[in-house]
Amino acid sequence: MKNKFWFLVKNSISRKVKNKTFVIVNILLLVAFVSLFNIDKIVLFFGGNFNKVNNIMVVDNTNEFYDTFKELIDSEETIIDTGLKYKITKKENEKEIKKKIKKEEDIAIIINEDEENIFNVKMITYGYINSNLYQLINSSISQTKQVIAMEKLNINEEDLAKVMSPVNIKREYVQENKNEQEENMEFVMSIVTPIIIFPFFMLILLVVQMIGAEINEEKSTRSMEIIISNISAKTHFFAKVLAANLFVIMQCLLLLIYSSIGILIRNISGGSLENINNIGQISQITSSITSSGILNNITSYIPLVLILMIVTLIGYSLLAGILASMTTNMEDFQQLQTPIMVISLVGFYLAIMSSMFEGSIFIRIISYIPFISAILSPSLLLTGVIGIKDIILSILLMVVVVYLLTKYGLRIYKEGILNYSSNKLWKKMFKALKN
Amino acid sequence: MLKVKNVTKFYDDFKAVDNLSFEVNEGEIFGLLGANGAGKTTTFRMIMNLLDPTSGEITLNDKKIDYDVTDDIGFLTEERSLLLKLTVKELMIYYGTLKSMKKDDIIIELRKWLKRFKIEDYENKKIKELSKGNKQKIQFISSIIHKPKLLILDEPFSGLDPINVDMFIEVINELKDNGTIIIFSSHQMNHVELFCEKLLILDHGKTIIQGNLKDIKASYDERKILIKADVTKSELSKLEGVKSVVIKGDEIELNIEDKKYVKNIFDYITKCKNVTKFEVVELSLHEIFTKEVGGNYEK
Structure with missing residues (x-):
């Protein structure tokens, strides 16, 4: 019987792996992952106008604005870090400057002063301009205005530098496990979360679908009678659950290998990303992930999160197996699995939105709920909302659910697996639970 | 020996x-x-260890049927139990391994049987x-590849042409001669008559x-009497003990209430001209089945 169990596990995985769909999907995943980690280089490879220089032409009718503005825009750029290139020139003739605006990179700024010595600024562009560039110009003009105002108030250069220098904030935390690096990583974490959660969500779908499809195929073709006459329903059930989980873990490892290939190709191909203004942010994210700072942070939680995810996957697969045993075809199973999908979807959306409701007790409580906990907890853990104790509690709760599903679900499975009628189905299942 | 002893099965209140x-x-x-619904499938399922009897006992060679014994049982289900996406070879390896066979032995046996049934080219073809x-x-x-001691055949000739039916009958008789215990079920009573020495009819x-x-x-x-002679239907209808007269081609079929009337009818026919056939036959299994089960069918 033991050999038959392992044969069933092996056979189940092998049938799945030999399936053409599996091969095609994995080729597509490999391409997608390698592309994702090298998106900037792919964009560069196909070319485009990445080196455009914005031509900022300034007509300074006040004769006191231009020099300060030119000086301050560079220092503002170091703060805002738009990554944009620009050239600033002074123009004299306001009337002719409009004629020089012939393309999107051309920007005219006309500075005037009214009767009350207040600066008025007009900006003329070819069309819409980049919002970062607009923010840079706007901020620089405001800074220039302040500097000129302070100069007029006879504040000397040394004092002016002191006033203008940014305030250095030193962070302190009452909770000992908090640090500034983690606080600043929140942005990166909010992007990393979908990278962890979305694949996990997909793996849940995969495990539920795999078990449902296999059990229904064997039921609908009546092969189940032959199979169950040779091995017990219990052996069959656990073989299917184990096979589906091993397959999912294997798929997970393949995704990691695809990611590694993507990173490897990125490292081998080298190249600078600085010259790509428009996709600088994407490069920043991919670099952040690969530069191991975040990886170090995640590493400390990995074992617990992995345990929670594996126990949850087992829970989902047990539930899928039980539901599949109650149905007689794939269409029925699709209907019956809807609640599973809804539960996992709730967890998925809460994980995405969790950063918007920081400190929410509701989301924290939801994070303990079995089946949702593995989807929601990692993001809360990374952002410091919950700690290791909470994860351990979630694991324990999920283990209890897995135990109950194993004990009572098996009774339903034994009853349902050879049942081909949907007549009085729930009554039969409740009766099986009582036996 | 297969022994089914005082077996009763309830589904809730339904016996x-x-x-x-x-x-x-x-x-x-x-x-x-x-x-249909007489209890055959339930009986097969109990023999196959798929269902537990509510009471009674089923043994094969004095051993209670459990998962240690089911490797010795072959089961051909009425509704086809084939995994359609698999190839013939994959399916046989799947089912054969579940019967504790080794892969190499399965392939050797499979090729032997494919050749016997003249479908050796289908080894790598998908079932569908x-x-x-x-x-x-x-x-x-798939039901005989592991050389079972007990073989259950539920409607084995379904979908087969007469040539293949003969091929199946030949193999079934060979298995019987080799000592296999065979339980056979079919709605085709002529098939049952062909090779069942013993039988049992279930009703509800x-x-x-x-x-x-x-x-x-x-x-x-x-009894039925088949006659070929110069005699009319109306003449025969008047004879004592005749229930009905049916003309079937050039033959007349008489249904008589009791075999005791055969002699009188025979005496009457011998007086007719051109008598070429007078055959007394027992009721067919089909007729017995209809007679016994037919009345209860709608209940």
Whole structure:
């Protein structure tokens, strides 16, 4: 019987792996992952106008604005870090400057002063301009205005530098496990979360679908009678659950290998990303992930999160197996699995939105709920909302659910697996639970 | 020997099988008959260890049937139990391994049987691509590939043409000669008559007829007489004991109430001209089945 169990596990995985769909999907995943980690280089490879220089032409009718503005825009750029290139020139003739605006990179700024010595600024562009560039110009003009105002108030250069220098904030935390690096990583974490959660969500779908499809195929073709006459329903059930989980873990490892290939190709191909203004942010994210700072942070939680995810996957697969045993075809199973999908979807959306409701007790409580906990907890853990104790509690709760599903679900499975009628189905299942 | 002893099966309050008992020896073919819903499938499932009897006992060679014994049982289900996406070879490896066979032995046996059934080219063909008859052959091979001691055949000839039916009958008889215990079920009574020495008819879970086919037939006094002679239907209808007269081609079929009237009818026919046939036949199994089960069918 033991050999038959392992044969069933092996056979189940092998049938799945030999399936053409599996091969095609994995080729597509490999391409997608390698592309994702090298998106900037792919964009560069196909070319485009990445080196455009914005031509900022300034007509300074006040004769006191231009020099300060030119000086301050560079220092503002170091703060805002738009990554944009620009050239600033002074123009004299306001009337002719409009004629020089012939393309999107051309920007005219006309500075005037009214009767009350207040600066008025007009900006003329070819069309819409980049919002970062607009923010840079706007901020620089405001800074220039302040500097000129302070100069007029006879504040000397040394004092002016002191006033203008940014305030250095030193962070302190009452909770000992908090640090500034983690606080600043929140942005990166909010992007990393979908990278962890979305694949996990997909793996849940995969495990539920795999078990449902296999059990229904064997039921609908009546092969189940032959199979169950040779091995017990219990052996069959656990073989299917184990096979589906091993397959999912294997798929997970393949995704990691695809990611590694993507990173490897990125490292081998080298190249600078600085010259790509428009996709600088994407490069920043991919670099952040690969530069191991975040990886170090995640590493400390990995074992617990992995345990929670594996126990949850087992829970989902047990539930899928039980539901599949109650149905007689794939269409029925699709209907019956809807609640599973809804539960996992709730967890998925809460994980995405969790950063918007920081400190929410509701989301924290939801994070303990079995089946949702593995989807929601990692993001809360990374952002410091919950700690290791909470994860351990979630694991324990999920283990209890897995135990109950194993004990009572098996009774339903034994009853349902050879049942081909949907007549009085729930009554039969409740009766099986009582036996 | 397969022993089914006082077996009863309830589904909630519904009694599907009522105190069923029979025995089948090695090298015997046993007919288990009944209309739809009579309790045949429940009985097969209990023999196959798929269902537990509510009471009673089923043993094969004095061992209670459990997962240690089911490797010795072959089961050809009425509804085809084939995984359509697999190839013939993959399916046989799957089913054969579940019967504790080794992969190499499965392939050797599979090739032998594919050749016997003249479908050796189908080894790597997907089941879903096969015709109904060939699917049935594969199903049959899957039930005998592990050389079972007990073989259950539920409607084995479904979807087969007469040539393939003969091929199946030949193999079944070979298995019987080799000592396999065979339980056979079919709605085609002529097939049952062909090779079942012993049979049992179930009706709503109860045994209504059980015994040797010859004895069962002999226990019915009604007879049919097949006549070829210059005689009219109206003449024959007037004879004592004649229930009905049916003209079938150039033959006349008389149904008589009791075999005791045969002599009188024979005397009458001998006086007719051009008598070329006078044959007295017992009721067919089909007729016995209809007679016994037909009345209860709508209940």
